[in-house]
Amino acid sequence: MKTKGINILMIDDHPLILKSYVDVLKDMERASERYRFSIDHAHSTVEAHLFLNMLKGRQLHLIFLDLGLPNNSSYSGLDLGGDIRRGFPEVKIIIITSYDSFPLIQKALGTVKPEGLLIKGELNPDSLAIAINDVLQGIPHYTKTVRKYLTHKETTPPLLDHYDLLLLYHLSEGKQTKEIPAMLHISLTSVEKRKRRLKEILKLEAGCTDVQLLNRAKDEGLL
């Protein structure tokens, strides 16, 4: 069996984690002759961009992407993922994140369309190796929470759009209503309007509190 050279870019801000990933890959190399991994690291979105710009025709096969990257601007791991997906459609992306909230997963699935989506808490070296194998063979691999969300997706009321879910997410994150316009780039009046509509859809009284709204949204699986 011919050994296949695989170029990998791993993006995470924790060097130790990167090291663990490398360990897993080295184990895989030792276990079989199928893959030979060439690994590069990036600790931030800026480093990642720099690396990608310097590829100059060199084929990149796989990217490990952490969503919770330190970001000094509003440019997040999610945005980076989206850009990579557009700039390198061939490259396979595995998102490894510690966030397991539904809207974020949904958004990641929507914008990055990753081949693998792994939640750190559900990960161990063996399952990571399996996931890498799956992805390199062209089989999408998601950990069980993500898979659960995938089934959830059907129950999401069709009336809710991306912004509604993000609004609920941010509210659940403890953000105040007046902070949200800056994050979603929509006006305060439209935030209010959306909240009112959400309450209507979730069959809540118009005068109910945000806590009630969030509890209901959680019950409905929107969070």
Added chain:
Amino acid sequence: MVLVANTVRNPIMKRIDYHNCLILREAFYNREAFLTFVYSPYPNIMSTYYPSRGREFTYAVLLFLCIVPLPYLAQIQQAETDFEKYLQQAQQDTFSLEARKTFLRIAHTTQKFPATDSITYSRLSKIVEVSYHLNDSVLFHEFAKEALTLAKTLNNPEHLGDAHWNYGSYFERRKKYDSSYVHYNTAYKYFVAADNEYYAAKMLYNMGYIAGQTYDYTGAEILLFRSIKIFERYNKQLQLYRCYNKLGNHADDMEEFDKSLVYYKKASSFIPNLKNKTYYQLEHWNNMGVRLYKMEFFTEAIPYFKKALAHRDILKTKPALYAKLLDNLAFCQLSLGNYENVLEPMRYALALRDSIGDRSGMVTSRLRFANYYGKKGDTLTAIGQAKLGLELAKENHFTPEVLLALEMLGGLDKNNAVSYLEQYLHLNKSLNARDRNMRNKFTAIQFETDKYIAENEKLFRQRLWISIAAITVIIFVLLIYWNARQRARNKVLLFEREQQQYNEDLFIMRLKQKTNLEKGKSEERQRISQELHDDIVSRLFTLRFRWLSVSLTGEAKMVSLHRQFLELLEELEFDIRTLSYDLKKVIFFWEEKYLEILERILEEKKTIGGFDTLFECTNPGDWEHLNPLAKIHLQRIFEEVLQNIAKHAQAKMVSVIMSRELGNLELSIIDNGKGMNLSKIRKGFGMKSLENRTEKLQGKLEMNSSPGSGTTVELQIPFKLNIE
């Protein structure tokens, strides 16, 4: 005789010069009076008889007025009738003089004179009037003094004027001209003070008459013209006739015949309007005749006297005028040299004059007899008649007649001519001196009067100014007081408003602080959560992940234990992540809800006002979303209205309904208390505060109430404008 006549005229001319000075003085001290006086360029001359005065007429009217209502009052007031009866009897010529005096005394005793009122005074004045006609100076003085005292007690200027008028008349009859002038002048002052211009003018006329009697013709002219001015204003025809007649007499006496003609014509123009016009016409003709014979136009004078004498029926009731006409006609005829049919009328005239006690007429008659006999050549009889006339004139102090008699005697009695002429000159000199004295006195009195009147006016003006100033000062002080009070009140209001503003600011500040605190807390939790998640969990994950990569050899039991520990680690990792999420989960800080605050206020007022309450809110969320300032305004309005209900309404039930109508939030507070009349409510501080706050909320406040049917307060505020 011509020579003597010249010596008589010269002093007169001197007097005229002297009087020009007086006019200037008068003009200087009393400019107003002078301006009303129309000065005629003709110098005046003297006249003797015309004892007509306006008094009797007025009293006749007064008496008439008293007599007419008499029958109606008779039964009620016996004393009245007694008084009137005796007074009338005292006035009847048919009784003897003594009897009439007795009647008057009885009339006097019917009145309780200690009583001091105007009616009593007017009766007393009537008694004085009658006593004046009875020619008894003791009686007159007794009553006149009483009248004056009463007038002084009453302190009524009109009565005082009347009392002095009585004295003036009395002294005038007694020919005590200076005393009379003083009393008339005093009366004039009082009448001016009493604002009775008509009587004041009568006093001026009387003073003018007296001035004429003392040959002060210029003074007389001034006084008469002043009275004319007033009489014209009141349209008093008889008085005007008399004034002009008097002016004519004076002009005659000063031998200013052109001027006298003008005055007589003016006087005659009033005759057609007079009541007793035929009599005045005859008098006028007599005056015209006298004027002509004084000009020595005897032929022209005779027709006037003859024309007048044709009215014998009237003349029978006027013996004085009749005698005058007869005598004057005879004199004219005599002067023309007609000695026949002259003596008889002259004798008749003397008899008439004697019968009515016309002393001055009798003197004239005697002198005319002397003239007649002198011309007839019967010097002895002539001297006898002239001496009789002289004695009578001296007896009665008829100075001009004394002079005339002396002059005649000087011509007739050749033996004693020098002695008579000496007497004449001596008397003339003393007469001049007396007249001058009197005139000076009159001028001084006149001046005093004018000064008095001017002073009175000044005093009145002063008082007026003082009152105006006082009122102005009072108004000014009131305005200052009012202004100060208003300012103090405004200050209190301003202070209260500031206090309130301060409270509100404090409240908002506290609210902000609380929010900031909560925000800080939230941020801190966020940070801890982030730290847990991003760092601790990551490190745990890395540790576990790498630990799993470590291949273990050894006892199977040990390996299994190892794996068990690693699973525990994974569990720990999961728990910490969950904890991080929970920390991050919205920590909505608990805050007292706005509606709860309102409900608490309602509860408080409920215990104060002792009413039941109903609290309903259809849209609590909207109210919660109001901005803090709007919440404060609303809360204060709510408090104020409920406070008023608790204090005044005596309500059994208060309902609070909060709702939303389209873009407006509505708050209705309804009570079933006693209500009020809204139009009568004074806008106090509370009401103003309500309006003020409603305005700040850009809302509308409506109050509906009527006595007995409770009060409804409705507040509407636009939601969008008051949101957070």
